[in-house]
Amino acid sequence: MKTLLLFFLLSVSFCYAKAQVANPTPVKPANVTLKTIPSERAITIRKDTRNLQLQLSQLNDSLSIMKRKLDGLMTPMKTNLDSMGEMSQEEQLALQKMMEAIQQLYSTLSNIIKKMHDTQQAVINNLKG
Numbered sequence: 670m671k672t673l674l675l676f677f678l679l680s681v682s683f684c685y686a687k688a689q690v691a692n693p694t695p696v697k698p699a700n701v702t703l704k705t706i707p708s709e710r711a712i713t714i715r716k717d718t719r720n721l722q723l724q725l726s727q728l729n730d731s732l733s734i735m736k737r738k739l740d741g742l743m744t745p746m747k748t749n750l751d752s753m754g755e756m757s758q759e760e761q762l763a764l765q766k767m768m769e770a771i772q773q774l775y776s777t778l779s780n781i782i783k784k785m786h787d788t789q790q791a792v793i794n795n796l797k798g
Contacts, residue, residue, distance in 0.1 A: 706714070
C-alpha cells in the first residue's frame with residue numbers, strides 16, 4: 670500500500686513538473702521600461718539562457734526516464750497486488766469451508782450427546798418402572 674501511495678505521489682509530481690516544463694506560466698511585468706544591455710552582458714544572458722534550456726531539456730529527459738522506470742515498477746506491483754487479492758479470496762474460502770466443517774462436527778457431537786442422554790434416561794426409567 671505504501672509503495673502504491675508513493676508511486677501515486679511520484680506520478681502526480683511528475684505530471685506537474687512536466688506541465689511546468691512544457692507550459693511555463695508567462696510572467697507579465699507591469700510598466701517596465703526597456704534598457705539597452707551592453708553586448709557583453711547580452712552574450713552572457715544568451716549563454717545562460719541556452720544553458721537553462723539545455724538543463725530543462727535534460728530535466729525533461731530525466732523525468733521521462735523516471736516515468737518509464739516507475740511504469741516498469743508499477744506493472745509487477747499491480748500483478749502482486751492482484752495475486753494478493755486472489756490469495757486473500759482463496760484463504761477466505763478455505764476459512765469458510767473449515768468453519769462449516771467445524772459447525773457440522775459440533776452439530777454431530779451435539780446429536781450424539783443428546784442420543785446418549787436419551788438412552789441413559791430410558792435405562793433409568795426402565796429401572797424405576
